[in-house]
Amino acid sequence: MAKLRGRGFASVNYPTGMNLGGDPSQALIHATTTGTFVVSLSSVDLGQGIKTIAAQCAAETLGLPMGNVLVDTADTDTGPHCMGTFASRGSHRVGNAVIMAAAEARGVMLEVAAEELEVDAADLETDGSGYIMVRGAQDKRVHVTDLAMAAHFKHGRTISGRGVYLKEPSVPVPETGEMDPDSCQAHACTVAVVEVDDETGVVEVLELFNAYEVGRALNPAMATQQVEGGAWMGVSHALFETTEPYYPLRDHGPRDFSAYLMPGPADIPSQHSVILERPAANGPYGAKGIGEMTANAPIPAIANAIFDACGVRLTSMPFTPESVLRGLDALRMEEPC
Amino acid sequence: MPSQIVSLVVNGERREFIAAPGATLLACLRESLGLIAAKRGCAQGACGTCTVLVEGRPEASCLVPVETVAGASVRTLEGVTxxxxxxxxxxxxxxxxxxxxxxxxxxxxxxxxxxxxxxxxxxxxxxxxxxxxxxxxxxxxxxxxxxxxxxxxxxxxxxxxx
The missing domain is CATH 1.10.150.120 ([2Fe-2S]-binding domain)
Structure with a gap:
């Protein structure tokens, strides 16, 4: 009886978004009297961080600090349209819509600044700290707070912008099945190192190595967090989550999440993650979606590592101690005594 | 059984409120005292997001009938800041x-x-x-x-x- 160590890898190509019957997301931006740019969205942030990404895209495009951007996802009933939080689409669709809206708002902001400073809008630039200034004559400048005030009370202007990103509908060509279902694809590879106890059948994941090609990591900390949090979900799918192992009857199965097994903090492998960037032509600042794919590659990587460790080839999840032991028994039956 | 007045020392301050029989500490914190940092996740003591400190010990406040800790000192996230x-x-x-x-x-x-x-x-x-x-x-x-x-x-x- 021994603890057998094995290593396996798996890769995933994952689509960003779907075309549905056409997949739009909209963004509206307007400046308040004090120069806060409110980004109105109907895109829901359930922890994946779309509010942060939308704020980054708006600030970058406007040429203003993050502190001048407020993302409001208040009400899907009255806000601009979004198809929803699914298909790893948020950063791509919403990011693009926000960039479009922010570019229009920036145009108006520079027009009003040109009026205020009595110069040509084409000669203006932003310094990223809140000032709009004449290129090459940096003392001729106006702060966005003063500018927004002047826009409202002096020039009668609304500094605002509209954006929409539409993934157009695509139907398969009947003869070939060819279609354009997604916007781009992110790629990843995970290597899993596991230990299989051949007496108990328990599989422990010791280490995960993750390499992700994400287009561009708009927020590297959040991208890494998504990769490693998602990998934990993959470990959970691979080894834990099931309604099945309750005997002798299905009636004995779990009725709620308190009886539904998931890995806890003591079951986590150490993870090593690398982000690779190959910007997507149609992505916001090159970003692709990596929401859902992060739970994918760890599962087959763990299955391959189990095979490497003990020769048991498992094809249905989760890889419970029972399935490992049955696999080991089957291998022993095959061996000549 | 009628509702009763329950007294707790919450984040160092004595608070009194009316609690229905069996009302949980979590419900009282959130609904009677407006302290909403502790969350109602599973409501079965399994997820821990309702954790507060009762006399310094972490407790799943969703499982604690408030009358059983009457008079106790309770610390919530609001009291940490x-x-x-x-x-x-x-x-x-x-x-x-x-x-x-x-x-x-x-x-x-x-x-x-x-x-x-x-x-x-x-x-x-x-x-x-x-x-x-x-x-x-x-x-x-x-x-x-x-x-x-x-x-x-x-x-x-x-x-x-x-």
């Missing part, structure tokens, strides 16, 4: 990126506070054991464990007189 300043655990959670959707964060911070109160120099295994009653579905736990270790380090450094 003394004078508007984040404490070491809170700032380490931010710096170590130990929160994502945030639903587990309140409970995680409270079990960390209880751990560091009784063990200022915990091992990683001590931290893992402390947070084992709390579910996080976003981070994979690792950043949370790192943040609590970091908070312990910062608190020990602060405690050393210079």
């Amino acid at each position: 003394a004078g508007g300043e984040l404490d070491e655990v809170q700032s380490a959670f931010i710096d170590c990126f130990a929160t994502q959707c945030g639903f587990c964060t309140s409970g995680m911070i409270m079990v960390a506070e209880a751990l560091l109160e009784r063990n200022p120099d915990p091992s990683e295994d001590d931290v893992i054991e402390a947070v084992s009653g709390n579910v996080c579905r976003c981070t994979g736990y690792r950043p949370i464990v790192i943040a609590i270790m970091e908070a312990a380090r910062r608190r020990r450094e602060r405690a050393v007189p210079r």
Whole structure:
């Protein structure tokens, strides 16, 4: 009886978004009297961080600090349209819509600044700290707070912008099945190192190595967090989550999440993650979606590592101690005594 | 059984409110006292996001009938932010990126506070054991464990007189 160590890898190509019957997301931006740019969205942030990404895209495009951007996802009933939080689409669709809206708002902001400073809008630039200034004559400048005030009370202007990103509908060509279902694809590879106890059948994941090609990591900390949090979900799918192992009857199965097994903090492998960037032509600042794919590659990587460790080839999840032991028994039956 | 007036010392302040029989500590904190940091997750004591400290011990407040702790001292996340300043655990959670959707964060911070109160120099295994009653579905736990270790380090450094 021994603890057998094995290593396996798996890769995933994952689509960003779907075309549905056409997949739009909209963004509206307007400046308040004090120069806060409110980004109105109907895109829901359930922890994946779309509010942060939308704020980054708006600030970058406007040429203003993050502190001048407020993302409001208040009400899907009255806000601009979004198809929803699914298909790893948020950063791509919403990011693009926000960039479009922010570019229009920036145009108006520079027009009003040109009026205020009595110069040509084409000669203006932003310094990223809140000032709009004449290129090459940096003392001729106006702060966005003063500018927004002047826009409202002096020039009668609304500094605002509209954006929409539409993934157009695509139907398969009947003869070939060819279609354009997604916007781009992110790629990843995970290597899993596991230990299989051949007496108990328990599989422990010791280490995960993750390499992700994400287009561009708009927020590297959040991208890494998504990769490693998602990998934990993959470990959970691979080894834990099931309604099945309750005997002798299905009636004995779990009725709620308190009886539904998931890995806890003591079951986590150490993870090593690398982000690779190959910007997507149609992505916001090159970003692709990596929401859902992060739970994918760890599962087959763990299955391959189990095979490497003990020769048991498992094809249905989760890889419970029972399935490992049955696999080991089957291998022993095959061996000549 | 009629409702009764229950008194608690919440975050150092005596509070009185009317509680229906069997009302949970969590429900009273959230609904009677307006302290909404503790969350109602599973409502079965399994997820830990409702964790508050009762007499310094972490408890799943969703399982505690409030009349059974009448008069007790209760600490919630609202009581951690003394004078508007984040404490070491809170700032380490931010710096170590130990929160994502945030639903587990309140409970995680409270079990960390209880751990560091009784063990200022915990091992990683001590931290893992402390947070084992709390579910996080976003981070994979690792950043949370790192943040609590970091908070312990910062608190020990602060405690050393210079």
